Amino acid sequence: MSQRAQRPFVFYGCTELREILGKAAENEKELADLIEEVPPDSIFYHTHSFLLRHRFANGEYLNDFANWVATEVEDRVLGERLGIIDPSEFEDLEALREEILSIIDDHLAGARIIPRVIFGEPFAFMQSRIVQIPAGTEAYSLEDLRQNLEEVDISALYFHLFEARLRLKRRDYDIPLWLMEELGLKKLAEQIRRIQLYSMSLEQLRSKLLSLCEREIEVKRGEG
């Protein structure tokens, strides 16, 4: 018989409203100036919410700044330098913002002209407003969690892995924390924490979580 939590893990999906900030950059200097100025939610939008969009639209890199520089300004070097940024390496959005700015400033310091869009589109700054929707499912055991992870709307993965953890900073929506506190599954929680969140799509993240949960269930069965 698998262990049963006292407090269930409640799943939420989410839906995104995209807000246009009315600020646009036509060259890399303006991009840096505006990155410095926009609210943290805009930095979050341009470095995270692409995950909610279709994989075709993601572009080559995992943040909007890198994709714009590479495809609209056609500055491959800066595109590559921004494209390698992994947001999970930064403590918060301000630290991430600092890193992006420092890469652009360093690049511009060595440039003879400021690269700009000629035939491309300006970079339009946006931010998202996330509306949280109850997914209608809750888990009391690891088996329940595995089942829910398989069936839940893909936006729930985004909500629990990124939105709740990084922006809302809600501990009660955190999957590894729940596994550790309610089921005592410290090792599984650590394995989930170590997943490279930014290197795969939400569907790939779902598969990864499922396989980790399944492996743990097998181990528990073997022990039982």
Next chain:
Amino acid sequence: MRSDIEAYREVAPKGTLDFLYRLAEKIRGRTFLHINSTRIGGGVAEILQRLVPMMNDLGVQATWEVIEGTRDFFAVTKSFHNALQGKEQVVTEEMYRTYLECAEENARQISLEADLVFIHDPQPAPLIQHRHGGKWVWRCHIDLAQPQRNIWNFLRRYVVRYDAAIFSLPKFAQRLPIPQFLVYPSIDPLGPKNRPLSREEVATVLERLGIERNKPTLLQVSRFDRFKDPIGVINAYRLVKKQIDCQLILAGGGASDDPEGAEVLSDVKEAAGRDPDIHVLELPPDAFLEINALQRAADIVIQKSLKEGFGLTVTEAMWKGKPVIGGATGGIRVQIIPNVTGYTVHSVEGAAFRIRYLLNNPQLLARMGGAGREYVRRNFLITRHLGDYLTLLSFLTQS
């Protein structure tokens, strides 16, 4: 009983319908009033005809009112429409008066009570002066990238009184003190322009239009308008034709009641000359079946616009599994993912090169077409549009 919205379960991405039900549950009982200026004809009416019943199916009390206006009023709003889309107009004080008087009259006729009042486009915008309560949103469907300043400044006086504005592309947004949201337009996959057609239905339409399917078919569907660059399409076709035998269909309307459209159509016919493989089809505005069949019959769809709003003809073609070659402008850039769902091009030569490449690599036609259909399924179907509006209702009316 199966409601209308259930029919979308088979075409929308997996889980979408259940998600919409849960979203609607959150806002059940709230009222949503749409107001626009026409019940029939045009993209706004087309989408509201489907969206409003779908909202009601989900338990949101949605209603749709249409403002009444005199012939003079609609002549004025047509001028405003052109001016806001960057076509310089002369507008007199008398015209402003006609516009505002109509709003006064309609405010007496229409009940403006709702939790969320959605005003579509400039025609009913001054109704905001008669707001009793609820949240008000101005939904702009037109291209406001380069509006005529004096007309926009006049309209802006009303727009700033709303709680939010919605635009179809970020570049249409304006300097406004209210939140501005991005909501892409959408197509109805079950509507007459996009519903599945049998091979027989397609064949019957082509026969009626006098088109044979004995060689690769290139198609552009659009009004006969210089911004759609139909002459450029003919020139691209000619470059391709030097190496590959193919045919070109240019299908569109808007020429009969539009002097400029008639002039463009005449130029197009002259450019086509006596080439039997160029078919110039002037279709009525309600030729949904014909457009549907032509898009399904085409091998490659072209939308070589020089300037474009969103470009829903691109969405329609992608939904039918066709690769699209489009001008790198407006919403075409949002829809075409280069090398994946088609190509964006900047010149006649660029269009010709991509057409030739695709015709020489027919395996790409199906691959890109399939990718395009999936991209539309996720991003540009009416179910996504419905989700965006319900999210806005939830966001703006939350306690």
